Amino acid sequence: MGLFKKLKDVLEANISDLISKAEDPEKMLNLYVERATEELKQFNIQVNRAVADQLQLRQKAEASKKEIESWNTQAKVAITQNRDDLARIALERKKTAENNLAEYEAQLAEQEKAVETLRSNYRLLEEKLNKARSERDQLVMRQRRAAAMKQANEAVQEIASNNALSDFDRMRDKVNRSEAEAQATMISAENSLEDEFAKLKKSADDMAVDDELARLKAELGKGKE
Incomplete structure (x- = not known):
């Protein structure tokens, strides 16, 4: 979850403060979005790994269920052949498989919650990143417009100071x-x-x-x- 907090901090940073402190606001905004995009990619990798772990736990749980059925069947066969010793071994293996199943199911329940939380956080961060991209585009246009107006005003002041109009x-x-x-x-x-x-x-x-x-x-x- 450390990566989530790191990315969340990046996306919730005050963009206006970043711009005011930057010599090149447009470059700063692009770097900000690029950084957040890369962080989101890394976070998505974590989500995919969590989903993969969830699938593995589900597969192990299914395998344990089949193992339980198999040992139960073998125990019955051993009993019908008066092989209580083999039946006992089969039941012991069945018990081990049942314990494993309980553990896998508990882990699977926790993993499903974790995956859902990760996916929810990913959607939240993705939404914030899209908003940041949109805000970046708007701020870049405003910055360019402000720079153009400043340049025009400076040109007017220069003309006035040179008495060009008086000429x-x-x-x-x-x-x-x-x-x-x-x-x-x-x-x-x-x-x-x-x-x-x-x-x-x-x-x-x-x-x-x-x-x-x-x-x-x-x-x-x-x-x-």
């Missing part, structure tokens, strides 16, 4: 400023062009006025003499 803001402001300057230059160019056209129009208007003035003077005889 992006400065670049955006620079682009906006360049676009504004380009827009201002385009507006200035358009205004200059409009001014030139306005000057041309004014010059043409002035010439038209001068021509009209000269014509009127000519009509009135006020032109150059």
Whole structure:
């Protein structure tokens, strides 16, 4: 039963404590399950040996029953032939076989109880091991997820500490400023062009006025003499 207690202690260990103390939780959990699996295999060997012993005791008990019947028959034959001496020997052998049968049956009863206890304990440990495997898988996924989140958070903190986002803001402001300057230059160019056209129009208007003035003077005889 020492192996049962040893395996039971392994399976009932606080997995969370094991993880918190391990540098590599996933590796620790795998080793934990592997160890428990190997211990359960060894325990199963003990169960099988106990079952084998039970079968041997049952066979010996059956053999003793047959031996008792055989010696009883031989004692009867000896009596019918007036061989009380042989009958006595046969009955003595029969008594020995009966004693052996009683011993085998007592041992068999104890062995059957032991086998049933071992099988019950094996089922209990097997259930605990399956539960441990399931918990191992869940904890490994949680550990991986936590590690990924930690790595992501560290990356965000590193970006923030390097002012990378501030650099992006400065670049955006620079682009906006360049676009504004380009827009201002385009507006200035358009205004200059409009001014030139306005000057041309004014010059043409002035010439038209001068021509009209000269014509009127000519009509009135006020032109150059």
